[in-house]
Amino acid sequence: MTEAAKRYAGHIRVLCLRRLVAVVLVGVEPIASQAQSFEHATKEKILAALPKLELAAQQVIASDGVPGISIAVVYQDKVIYLKGFGVREEGKSDLVDADTVFQLASFSKPMASTVVAAILSEGVASWDSRIADISPSFQLYDAYPTAQVTVRDLFSHRSGLPGGAGNELEEIGYDRDAILQRLRQVKPESSFRSGYSYSNFGLTAGAVAVAKAAGMSWENAAEAKLYKPLGMSSTSSRYADFLTRTNRATLHAQLDGKWRALAKRDPDAQSPAGGVSSNALDLAQWLRLELGKGNYDGRRLIDAEAISQTHMPLMARGKNPVTGGWSFYGLGWNVEYGRYGEVWGHAGAFSTGARTLVSLLPAEELGIVVLTNAFPTGVPEGLADTFFELVMTGKTTKDWVVEWNNIYGQLFGPAIDAAVKRYGTPPASPLPALPLSAYAGTYFNPYVGKAVVAEKDGTLEIRLGPKSESAFPLSHFDRDLYTYRPSAEMPNMPVAVTFEIGPDQKASQVKIDDLNELGLGVLRRIEIDRPASP
Numbered sequence: 001m002t003e004a005a006k007r008y009a010g011h012i013r014v015l016c017l018r019r020l021v022a023v024v025l026v027g028v029e030p031i032a033s034q035a036q037s038f039e040h041a042t043k044e045k046i047l048a049a050l051p052k053l054e055l056a057a058q059q060v061i062a063s064d065g066v067p068g069i070s071i072a073v074v075y076q077d078k079v080i081y082l083k084g085f086g087v088r089e090e091g092k093s094d095l096v097d098a099d100t101v102f103q104l105a106s107f108s109k110p111m112a113s114t115v116v117a118a119i120l121s122e123g124v125a126s127w128d129s130r131i132a133d134i135s136p137s138f139q140l141y142d143a144y145p146t147a148q149v150t151v152r153d154l155f156s157h158r159s160g161l162p163g164g165a166g167n168e169l170e171e172i173g174y175d176r177d178a179i180l181q182r183l184r185q186v187k188p189e190s191s192f193r194s195g196y197s198y199s200n201f202g203l204t205a206g207a208v209a210v211a212k213a214a215g216m217s218w219e220n221a222a223e224a225k226l227y228k229p230l231g232m233s234s235t236s237s238r239y240a241d242f243l244t245r246t247n248r249a250t251l252h253a254q255l256d257g258k259w260r261a262l263a264k265r266d267p268d269a270q271s272p273a274g275g276v277s278s279n280a281l282d283l284a285q286w287l288r289l290e291l292g293k294g295n296y297d298g299r300r301l302i303d304a305e306a307i308s309q310t311h312m313p314l315m316a317r318g319k320n321p322v323t324g325g326w327s328f329y330g331l332g333w334n335v336e337y338g339r340y341g342e343v344w345g346h347a348g349a350f351s352t353g354a355r356t357l358v359s360l361l362p363a364e365e366l367g368i369v370v371l372t373n374a375f376p377t378g379v380p381e382g383l384a385d386t387f388f389e390l391v392m393t394g395k396t397t398k399d400w401v402v403e404w405n406n407i408y409g410q411l412f413g414p415a416i417d418a419a420v421k422r423y424g425t426p427p428a429s430p431l432p433a434l435p436l437s438a439y440a441g442t443y444f445n446p447y448v449g450k451a452v453v454a455e456k457d458g459t460l461e462i463r464l465g466p467k468s469e470s471a472f473p474l475s476h477f478d479r480d481l482y483t484y485r486p487s488a489e490m491p492n493m494p495v496a497v498t499f500e501i502g503p504d505q506k507a508s509q510v511k512i513d514d515l516n517e518l519g520l521g522v523l524r525r526i527e528i529d530r531p532a533s534p
Contacts, residue, residue, distance in 0.1 A: 041364040041391050043075065049390035050081055056386050060401060061086040066355070066374040067252050067259050068096035071383070072280035074287040076365045082280050088373070089250040090259045098280045101234050101245040102371040103265060107348030107356040108237075108276035109203060111226065111286065113155060113310040113332030114302070115272075116210045117294070118225035121303035125213045127152040127331065135209035139184035145192040146184075154206030155331040156314040157198050160188030166201030166270075168515050169448070171486070173465035176269040180205050185447045186518055196315035196329060200273040203332065207272030218272055229301055230289060232282035239266045242277035249373035251353030253489035259374055263352040263488035274348070280369055283358070287367040290344070291360060311335055311344050311362070322403045323385065340364070340392050345384075351375055351412070352489045359384045366391070375489075376411055378404025416493045423483045423494040431479035436460055439480075439499050439507045443523035448515055451523050453507075462497065464512075480507070486514060 039045075050073070057069050067090045073081035084096035104111075120126055128150050131138050140146045145160055153159045165186045166179040174182075179201055189197045211221040222237040234245065242248060252259040267275040289295070294302035313328030313335040320327050325338020336343040341363050348356035353373060357380030360367035368387055370380035382401030389396050433439075436455045443451045452463040453474070460474040462484060474482040475494075480501055483494040495514045502508035508525050515521035 039392070041075070041361070041366050043080075045391050045394070046073070046075055046080065046366070048394075049387055052390050052396075053081075053383065053387045054083065056383055056401065057083075057085045060379050060383070064259070065401065065405075066372045066377050066379050068100070068249055068373045069379065069383070070096050070098060070100050070102065070249075070280040070369075070371045072098065072284040072287065072369040073387070074284050074291065074367045077288055077292060079284040079288070082284065084280070088248065089261060090252055094247075096249060096373075097247070099234065099247050100371075101242060101248045101277050101279045102356060102373060103242060103249075103251065103267070103350065103354045104276045104278060104356050104371070105267070105274050105348030105350045105354045106200075107346055107358055108272065108274050109332040110290075110310070110344075110346045110358060111276055111332075112203065112207045112222075112272040113330075114286065114290065114307065115222045115226050116151065116155070116207055116332075117306040117310055118302045119210050119214045119221060120306045121294075122214070125151065125210055127155075127306070127309050129210075129213070131206065131209050134213040135205075138180060138205050138209065141184060141187050142192075145188070148192070151206045151210055152309075152314075152331065153193060154199075154202045155310075156329055157196050157202060158193045158315055159199070159202050160190050160192045160195065161197065161199045161202045162186060162189040162518055163197040163199050164517050165199060168517065168521075170201075170267075170269045172448075172515075173467060173469065174269065174449075175466075176204065176208070176271070178466065179269055180208070182447050185520065196317065198329075200270045203273045204270050222272075222276075226286070227282075230282070230285040230296060232278065232285055235276065235278040235282045237271045237275050239268045239275065239277075245277070247279075248277075249371070251350060252374040253351065253353045254374075254376070255491070261353070262491070265350045265352040265354070267350075274350075280371060283369045283371075287358070287360065287369065291362060291365050291367055321407055322381070322400070340388060347380065349375055349408075351487075355380050355408070357381055357384055359388070361388065364391075376408040378406070378408040380404075412490065416490060419493050419495070423477060423496055424492075426475075426477045430477065433476050433479060434501070434505065438501070438505060439482075439510075441507065441525050443510050444526045445520065445523045447520040448512075448523055451510060451512065453510065462512075464515075 068086035068088055070084040082098035084098055084100055086096050088094045088096055125134055131149050132147050149159050165183055169179045208218050211218045219237045227235045250261045253262045294300055294304050294307040310331040310333055312330050315329040317327040317329055323338050325336045327336045334345050340361055345359040353375050355372045355375050355377050357370045368384050370383050372379050379401055381404040385400035386396055440453050440455050452468050454461055461471045462474055463471050472484040472486055474484050477483050480499040482497045485491055498511045499507035500509045510523050512521045
């Protein structure tokens, strides 16, 4: 897969592919030439395309492309298609329908921008409000960005904050407040406002700050400003609410070539960026609001200027690796210029087993939502591109599902293969480890917190996170290098844990590779419960 493809498809919570680098475009003259000559959408063309879209979705299910799919289509302020396919959980008979609730992952970001636009419509802040003024406890690594960073900067991913910052802390159990507080320890990836780096917790910080300015928690703000006004009764920004839904889709990942429910995903820490759960029925109403540019059922719910700002291209992302369109990031939205003109969209993915997509052609007043309960897969993009091509040209020129599967199918493969090649099998004659007691102990740094290494049943285990609840066995690899497998959805992927030995022949520090993407995964041994000096 090309570097451009990796960048484009990389908006995913992953262990190995966290960091994204934006392509800087030299001019935008080619944008206008991307659009093909085509007739505009009509109701008749859309109605002719829907049976073929349905057939394509049925073929995906029949070929085990994903366990389940749910689709909504909106045109000219009318919901014209709602349907589900397949099953909520592999091996069970409960079917997906338009009411089935899915976890949306990063599809949550454009919804967060809608909530923020609704709050800003009330005048409590603006897209250019400085975070220091509305939420002064938030800090970045350097003083100038801390003082100047705005809501707009955080929603367009141009604060300089590295893309993966905070993701690894969420994975080991830290809550939102703890993660946002620790971001000040992370060195910037680029100069302030000069580079694009897709950040879950940067956007979360911006959203939470705006809700705070309105005197609300994020979850309550989303409910009050978007879900209730649109009657989205099955939509929530709380994981606990998702768990109460009887008709909900289970997450699936690939293991030994089969879809399996391997892990759950509580995204509350990054709720604005990835924590929404919803269904096709509810999301169709949100599409009406977006395509209506803040109008819904004949009423203006959001100020036109506040919502129009979200769709302005701000940061270059490079070319779409499949369609060839030039892609930019706005405020929680991807803004692309391609075959059919301007497109507003956003994908969502959890490596634990979610893939979702929203894609709108605003000039055509046409939008589609595709929800699936599996990862990795390019089915959402494939079905959306199939539908748009059928509507705009009357035919399909290629199998778009296959094209997009090729992109998403390669996201984990090379990283897993490299890790397995390096750490999957110990050397034939490994150097022996020191006694286990030399490694056992408590290690700490201010970013990761504590790591407890303990002896258990003649081997070692490591406990991570604020409550040290999750214990992972350590497997000896060579002398002072051990490995562990922290990812339920990638159980075959080993991660290195390397101890450094001090002059007393005990480990003085430990480096945990999957927590060291930002250089903050080295923890020093500490003494605990030491009696106070007299």
